[in-house]
Amino acid sequence: MSDPSAPASGGRTPTVIRVLVLATFVVILNETIMINAIPRLMKDLEVTEQAAQWVSTAFMLTMAAVIPTTGWFLQRVSTRQAYTAAMGVFLAGTALSAVAPSFAVLLIGRIIQAGGTAVMMPLLMTTLMTVVHEHDRGRVMGNVTLAISVAPAMGPVISGLVLQIASWRWLFVLVLPIAGIITWLGLRQLKNVGEPTTGSIDVLSVALAATGFGGLVFGLSKFQPDNLAGPALIVGAGVALIATFVFRQLHLQRTGTPLLDLRVVLAGTYTKGLVLMSVAFMAMLGSMILLPLYLQNLRGLSPLATGLLVMPGGLAMGLLGPTVGRLFDKFGGRLLVIPGSIGIAVALAGFTQISMTMPYWQLIALHVVLMVSLAAAFTPVFTLALGALPHQLYSHGSSMLGTLQQVAAAFGTALVVTVMSARSTQLVKDGANAVSAHLDGMRLAFGVSAALALVVIVCAVLLPNRAASPEEVEELTDAPELVKG
Known part of the structure; x- marks a missing residue:
């Protein structure tokens, strides 16, 4: 029988990766699935808007707090143990949220959900880098793009559809059997990858x-x-x-x-990829916040219509992931990452031209360009960054990447909302009408995101076309501390 921890090649995605991608998609979907449910929660559970926002904030906070520990955790348990723990915790949180009699219980359920979700992403990335041959990583990582990038974008779409016909509780009730089946399939199919090591926490x-x-x-x-x-x-x-x-x-x-091995940043390619991914994530999350505000508050669209309008971009991103991966395996990263980073900046610059009469097809086109450009950047950068690390540091590299994604998401959201609000408030004080002031604030916020995207272009130009050789990578494990770069 073949060793499941041996890198596989030959054009076929290993079963362990297929299972983990499915599970990761389901758990990450829940990070944004409650965004449209805020008004329902305010009414049903009798809480203020600020309190209701905590169903999303608490999820993000828990992810940021737990992910830094996953590098250590994944080295101490087997693949099956990590998967069982992550999905078991997620299922418990989902079930509790579905039957929550009060807002406090719902919040506890969301925190438990997030605890399981925090383990899945690093588990998927670490396992992929271990079992997939270097020449196939781009193709397989393209499939992973579906879970890590499309799931957050699809959360509001799915919740908008569900909330049209059912209670917010169905957002959890529907997820529960799907997650349960995936957990069962995983436990039937998963083989342990690598050997756990010992060590105190x-x-x-x-x-x-x-x-x-x-x-x-x-x-x-x-x-x-x-x-x-x-x-x-x-x-x-x-x-x-x-x-x-x-x-x-x-x-x-x-x-x-x-707990988190910081020697990962000694790999220059990994560090450049880390910066690129963080800034690109800030741009993506910023647009995910601004677009619904524009479409619903200014253009008067319903949450469902808003979700349907941004759905083509999310679908394009997911469908293109495998193609981007195959192109990366064949031609390397620069052919994809540099045009992708330029596309991100161009799309965000295009959003600075929003108006009360901009045709919806133009908005859809800009959003599709943004999401396709992000797909072109994400898949190669993930592969190059983690490929620059020795296998002993894969789990720590995945953990740091996941942690900074959460921080970047929070920073991007805070930045665009603060810039937008400050600008619109100042214009209203100067005598402008509320709608034009709000619109101008959004344009400025998109402009700030476009300016940030210039950092993505610089990092893209600095990235190599291929990951370092195994010999260069292994030298990292001999570096005892961060004293040289």
Whole structure:
């Protein structure tokens, strides 16, 4: 019988990856599935809009707090144990949310859901890099794009459809059997990949990671033009705790077992990919916030109509993922990442021209260009970045990538909402009417996102066409600390 941990080649996606992609898609979908349900929650559970927003904020906070620990966790348990724990926790949270008698119980259910979700993404990426041959990684990573990028985009679409005909509880009731079947299939099909290692967990590192990254995301989520001091204080405290966490990891790399091995940033390709992915994620999440606000608040569309309008972009991104992967395997990364990064900037610049009369087909076209460009960038960058690491650091590289995605999402959301609100508030004070002021604020926010996309272009130009050779990669494991770059 063949070793499941041996890299596979030959054009066929390993069963373990197919199962993990399915499971990851379902759990990540839940990060954004509650966005359209806020008004229903306010009415049914008698809570304010600020309180109801916590069903999404708490999910994101938990992800940011838990993901930094997954690098250590995935090295200590088998593939089946990690999968069982992640899906078991997710199913428990989903079931609790479906029957929640109060908002507090719903919030607890969402936090439990997020705890399971946080493990799935690093588990998928780590397993893929272990079992898939280097020459096939682009093709297989293209399929993974469906889970990591399309799922968040499809959450509002699916919830809009469900909420048209049913209660918000059905958002969980429908997910529960699907997740249950996928869990059962996974336990039947999954084989363990690699061997778990032993090592104690540093409790102080866990506390610093949870409070530091969780605090940073929480502070960013609270920014408002009329409330900057409080959130800035929380963000500052979060950054200070993260800095302490970093020094703790550097110490543990010399004397023990780090929770998050920071030697991953010694790989220049990985670090450039990390920056590119973080900024691109900020741009994507910023547009996901701004477009629904524009379509619903200014153009008067329903949540369902809004979801249907952005659905072509999400579908195009998912369908193109495998093609992008095959092109990467054949030609390398630069042919895809550089045009993709330029496309991101062009699409966001196009959104700065929104008006009350812009045809919907133009909005759809811009959104499709944005999502296709993100697909062209994401698949090669994921593959190049993780391919630049030795196999011992795959789980830590996946963990850091997932953590910074959550931070980037929170930062991108805070940035565009603050810029938009500050601009529109100032214009109203100067005598402009509310609609034109709001529109101008959105244009400026899209402009800021387009400016950020220029960083993506610079990182794309600096990335190599192929990952480093195994010999170069293995040199990283000999680096005891971060003292040279």
